[in-house]
Amino acid sequence: MTKLPIKYLPLLLFAMIAISSCKDKKDGNTESKEVPEQAATDTAANGVKTITFTDDQYKLSDIQTGAIESRNLSSIIKMTGIIDAEPGSVASVSAPLGGYIKTSGLLPGQQVKKGQLLATLENPEFISIQQQYLEGIGRLEYLEEEYKRQQELRAEDINATKTFQQVSSDLKVMKAKMSGLEQQMALIGISSSALRKSNSISRTANVYAPIAGYIKASNVNIGKYVASTDVLFEIMGTNDLHLALNAFEKDLGKIRTGQSVKFSLANENRYDRTAKVFLVGQAADNNKMIPVHGHFNKEPGLLPGMYVKALLEVGAEQQNAVPADALVQLDGADYIIVQTSQAKDGHTFQLIPVSKGIEQAGYIAIELPSTVDATQLKVVTKNAYTILSAIRNAEEEEE
Numbered sequence: 001m002t003k004l005p006i007k008y009l010p011l012l013l014f015a016m017i018a019i020s021s022c023k024d025k026k027d028g029n030t031e032s033k034e035v036p037e038q039a040a041t042d043t044a045a046n047g048v049k050t051i052t053f054t055d056d057q058y059k060l061s062d063i064q065t066g067a068i069e070s071r072n073l074s075s076i077i078k079m080t081g082i083i084d085a086e087p088g089s090v091a092s093v094s095a096p097l098g099g100y101i102k103t104s105g106l107l108p109g110q111q112v113k114k115g116q117l118l119a120t121l122e123n124p125e126f127i128s129i130q131q132q133y134l135e136g137i138g139r140l141e142y143l144e145e146e147y148k149r150q151q152e153l154r155a156e157d158i159n160a161t162k163t164f165q166q167v168s169s170d171l172k173v174m175k176a177k178m179s180g181l182e183q184q185m186a187l188i189g190i191s192s193s194a195l196r197k198s199n200s201i202s203r204t205a206n207v208y209a210p211i212a213g214y215i216k217a218s219n220v221n222i223g224k225y226v227a228s229t230d231v232l233f234e235i236m237g238t239n240d241l242h243l244a245l246n247a248f249e250k251d252l253g254k255i256r257t258g259q260s261v262k263f264s265l266a267n268e269n270r271y272d273r274t275a276k277v278f279l280v281g282q283a284a285d286n287n288k289m290i291p292v293h294g295h296f297n298k299e300p301g302l303l304p305g306m307y308v309k310a311l312l313e314v315g316a317e318q319q320n321a322v323p324a325d326a327l328v329q330l331d332g333a334d335y336i337i338v339q340t341s342q343a344k345d346g347h348t349f350q351l352i353p354v355s356k357g358i359e360q361a362g363y364i365a366i367e368l369p370s371t372v373d374a375t376q377l378k379v380v381t382k383n384a385y386t387i388l389s390a391i392r393n394a395e396e397e398e399e
Contacts, residue, residue, distance in 0.1 A: 049351040049391055050340070050391075054345070063347075063383050063386070064380070065339050065380050067375075068320050068368075068375075069363070070320060071319060074314070074315065075313070075314050075316075076311050076314075076358055077247060077312040079245040079246060079247050079312060080309055081310065082244050082304075082308060083242075084242055084305075085238070086242060088237075089211065089236065089241075091210045091211045091213075091234070092235075093118060093234070094228065094229065095119075095188070095226055095228060097184075097188050098226055099121035099225070100122045101223060101225075102120045104220075105119065108216060112214070112235060114210065115209060117208060119206070119220055120204050120206055121188075121204060121205050121226070126202065126203055127203050129184050129185060130185070130190065131201060132177075133181040134195070134199065136174060140171075140174045146167050147168060150164045150167045151164065189208060209233075214235070216304075218232075220233070236305075239298075241302060242275075242293055242295050243261065243294040243296065246289040247290045247291075251290070252290050255277065255314065256280070257278055257280060258276060259276070260274055260275075260276060260312075260313065261312050262311045262312075263294075263310035265309075271311055273299065276295055278294060294310075320367070320368065321357075321363040321364060322363065322379055322381070324363065324364050325382060326379050327366070328385055330351065334366075335353055335354060336351075336352050336354055336380075337351055337384045337388065338377045339378045349380065352377075354369075
């Protein structure tokens with residue numbers, strides 16, 4: 001026997017219902033059988049949607065029923081965000097004294113090591129600083145010798161106290177000046193010790209990477225003049241990454257540090273990565289969102305800026321639940337279908353409106369009307385939409 005495709009099942013059921021009705025009317029036996037047309041008419045009168053299947057229709061539909069279960073379901077908070085780097089793993093590189101770029105820039109995405117040469121700059125001020133430093137070396141050596149000589153003379157009370165104090169003051173001033181020049185050269189990437197050895201002035205200075213990571217942005221090209229406030233490079237480290245998520249303001253009271261978060265990348269469907277909340281913001285942004293940060297173990301393939309989806313479980317409670325296949329929709333509202341009677345000559349089903357709750361592990365939490373006793377219901381758990389289609393067809397026939 002050829003198996004009827006499932007998409008034709010509702011039409012077949014409706015045809016069987018109509019045939020049964022016509023036969024009953026022809027035989028004049030409308031009192032001995034509860035026919036679907038009469039059930040639909042009664043439904044329209046009292047506002048309850050019901051339908052009755054014959055035993056053959058019931059078997060053909062392969063309908064299965066079960067009880068409403070009390071399940072321990074966790075409330076889920078959905079969040080979105082990005083993979084972000086810790087503040088210590090982000091660096092903006094600039095040139096403290098400015099200058100003209102003499103080397104080409106690096107490409108975004110290029111990996112760099114800490115201390116790696118990023119760019120070379122040229123500035124006349126570099127020459128002036130080195131010149132002052134070399135001149136200062138000679139002046140400092142003279143003042144140190146003069147200080148020793150005046151100290152000996154003063155010990156023998158040969159020179160005046162004022163003379164010794166003047167030399168001592170000049171020495172301190174020169175040392176301070178040399179220290180300042182050394183710090184200026186350190187800022188622009190010129191080694192004071194190397195300058196002492198070579199005694200050679202350079203018109204260029206180097207810019208080095210302060211951290212290891214990847215070039216996020218490069219704003220340099222040969223010949224470009226950059227000021228001290230300009231950002232030449234942005235470097236993003238990948239060693240210390242975390243989740244930077246956004247939660248709705250209404251969920252703030254449910255989120256705590258230490259809670260587990262399951263997350264996935266934008267192109268993934270499985271939430272098989274985990275993190276732990278370490279920081280919950282206490283102020284909402286302009287979009288009424290609360291920042292939530294989570295730490296996760298280092299995993300390959302995760303880079304700063306990647307979009308992520310996250311789920312946060314915030315506690316479980318016992319709730320009435322049905323399998324996901326038991327919930328149907330009609331005119332934008334959610335329903336379950338229950339079997340109200342079962343006999344050889346007919347199986348009656350009824351739609352009951354419900355409020356849909358959270359969905360977890362194939363089950364959906366539901367809230368029943370206050371007048372309904374959940375323990376007494378026999379819920380259709382398989383092929384519920386077949387019954388719903390038959391109800392719709394019956395209603396269309398009545399119209």
